[in-house]
Amino acid sequence: MKRANRDSAEANRMMSRRAMLLGSVQLGMVGLLGWRMHDMQVDQADDFRLLAEENRINLRLLPPTRGIVYDINGVALAENEQNYRIVLRREDAGDIDVVLARLARLMPIDPAVIERTREEALARPSFTPVTIMDRVSWEDISKVNVNAPALPGITAEVGLSRKYPLGSDTAHVVGYVGPVSDYDLGRIEDPDPVLLIPRFQIGKTGVEAKLEDLLRGSAGNQQVEVNNLGRVMRELDRQEGDAGADVQLTIDHKLQRYVEARMDGESASAVVIDLEDGGIRAIASAPSFDPNQFVRGISTANWRALNDDIYRPLASKAVQDAYPPGSTFKMVTLLAALENGDVDPEETVYCPGHTDVAGTRFHCWRSWGHGNINLHESLKQSCDCYYYDVSQRVGIDKIAEMARKLGLGTRHPVPMSAVSAGIAPDKEWKRQSRGEDWRIGDTVNASIGQGYVLASPLQLAVMTARLATGREIIPQLVHTINGVPQPTGLGESLGLNENMLRRVRQSMYDVVNHQRGTAYGKRFNADGVRMAGKTGTSQVRRITVEERAAGVTRNEDLPWRRRDHALWVNFAPFDNPRYAVAVVVEHGGGGSTAAAPIGRDITLQALFDGEPPLDVYPSGVRGEIAEQQERIRNMTADGVSPREPA
């Protein structure tokens, strides 16, 4: 017992020592913990508090309402439509299979859609809405609302989507919107954050694309408190964005529709410029397409059909395609010669049906020739030899200079996609682009708008507008922005000799109104109001010597792709020009037969602001015109009601 006592006393001393030792270690640990608390909570508190705020507060962008595009009368060409969709929230739905099955009993739903909805709903946090169906009819929305108690988690929601009330009639000029693609983002430097909103729509073509910055507006933002799953707990702050600007175009929707309808069945394009303000009243390409398809998401089959069509519905031919202007270019050659005094207007040139230049034979369209012909007659009858001769005297550089003065070979600042600059060739241009010297034959070709010369229908309309007014008309497409009038495109005087201009206009008048004019059959007379114009037929192929020997092949006998382009330019009224018009019918054959009638009808439609009376037409064609008017009336029957722009 004694030993045990001594033993235990020793043991207790050791235990006390060790307990004190370990106690100190524990105290040290408590000190370390206390220091760490102080370090984190006092010294680093600000950093951590910032992190906590970042965790908690989420900035969300509120997409702005896109600006509306109006025509000059206040009719909406692009507007925002309320779009109903049916969405599913998993957390409210309970058993989503049951709920979806019930919905499928109410309305036909593709099983694939149900499967996709199921997968999407399960893949995302339970509170995020998943769209089951988009653009749902009001009837289906009512069904969902009436049966709401049986459809937990399924709600009808409303959003805005772009709509083009005139559909295909304004497809090329207004364009369309679509969801932002990676390609779009890659193209834009420093993209607006609003573009990163999923499925945010931006302009893809036409005015929608070119005036994107105006139409888009600026995003608002919403500060929300979120939890760890991203669910919004409450809204802390909200700043509404600015809606996009409303843009009013110079387009007249009625005329635009008429032009589109008049070109139905052709691969054609036309431009009407109002000479009072330089505004484009109509700019149309046929055939066209329904831009609303693209907003909804076009099916592969439809897309392929549009892409494979040889008439190229997607092409905005009026601005993006440049054609050899053919005889419509002759005014340029004439004015260049007259301005520079290289030709006397009364001087005649002998036309035997062809001209030999530097060992090459250039043919006139009339193979038996025009005989002795002066300036006036040469334009009226569209004699080619006269121009072959004159152009050699003037030289290409002066012709090109005049072409540029009249608006060819330059890109007009029209907010449409892929606006072509065309080509007004000169010596320098050929050296630069081809690395070859200019040859005299090139001048001869260019003098009648063949060879290297290329012009878009818009440029031809501008040329005609400048000829008609003598002013540097710059085509305008935007009339007002948010109600603020935009500058007109009347421009300064071109400084051309008014007498010379008058001569050329008179010749153009006779093209239509003189018996021997090439477009005599396409004349009209509305109480003395008449038009002046010029036909053009441009070759898309070379006529070989063998072909010529075998007799001139008729256009109608060629495959469509190899037929001539038909061109037409005009202005009216002759005395006090108001409208300048250009029409190109691709592979349409002769300008006077294929393009001029369209130009005439468009002009009349513009002058009368609607359907002209039959008696303005020559009596011979009235029956045919009556039928045509009836047909177009039916095509444009569905009315569009004007609205005042904001």
Place this chain on the structure above:
Amino acid sequence: MSYLEYNTRYVPTGLRKLLHVHWPIVLLLTAVAGYGFLMLYSVSGGRPGLWMEPQMERFALGMTMMIVFAMIPVWFYRNMAFVAYFIALALVVAVEFVGVTGGGAQRWIDLGFMRLQPSELMKIGVVVALAAYYDWLPQHKVSHPLWLVLPLLIIFVPTAFVVLQPDLGTAILLLAGGGAMMFFAGVHWAYFATVFSAAGGLVWAVMASRGTDWQILENYQYRRIDIFLDPASDPLDAGYNITQATIALGSGGWTGRGFMQGTQTRLDFLPEAHTDFIFTTLAEEFGFVGAFTLLILYALIIFFCVASALTNTNRFAALVTLGVAVTFFLYFAVNMSMVMGLAPVVGVPLPLVSYGGSAMLVLLIAFGLVQSAHVHKPR
């Protein structure tokens, strides 16, 4: 052995025992638990029925059990030590077969009225068994290798089963707690030095061999070690909890964001806010002042236990008191280190504050033993 073997002048009997209960410890335990109730109310978003009320009921039950256990003479526990140990061990083994899986590990046995975590019970079982063993073992044999076998078995057998569950936190607490007991008992320091240097050497060898020809572990195992040591290297998975926890803790500042105002907790950024990570909520809402206060309360409890043990000539009683104190210390030290990013995340609750029935009951019963040791201290 009996009561008379002790050289005692005075031991209280009957109701007088109540006067000798260590009331400051009771007060401190109640204060810590009260802090816990407050936090559970806050974490539940003001729904007392969710966690706070069940916790209060268990605390009431636990306090009653503590007083009852305090009344029982401490030598009764010594005599029953191995019985208790084997019951606890049997339950730990049983949990392997009939346990309920929670959080990916088998930890519970459903008793109907509560879920029992035998591993919690085991911590006390090991302490009591080792205390009884070293009370019995003459001091001169303590450091003899032969007499080390049994205590090592007492520690390693339950530890092995706990690791299988897998419950790394409890395993660490068992090893550290058991080791501390052997240290108190007087096992020669050279053993501890050997174990520490061997462990250190092994860790060094494992880490140093990485990337060499004689690499000890597979690459994926090293990556697991990396993530274990530095959860921030895996910010989406393992690192998420600890990142959010440090943000909550740090954003508390001096005085915190106010009761029920912690955004990290309110908005569910904090994981396990009512159990292992409850300290972060406390620190976020009450700041450094609140968190440090809790640390002081814990330290005071340890201090009173050690003080009581140092004045106790009953070797078993002193060892049990020190063992419970060390276990208690390990709980909060590991938990706080973990949420403050000083230690890897292992599942250890904050004692008396985290929501959990077994841990609270077992801890209060353990303090019942401490109280018994104090009440029956030879005076």
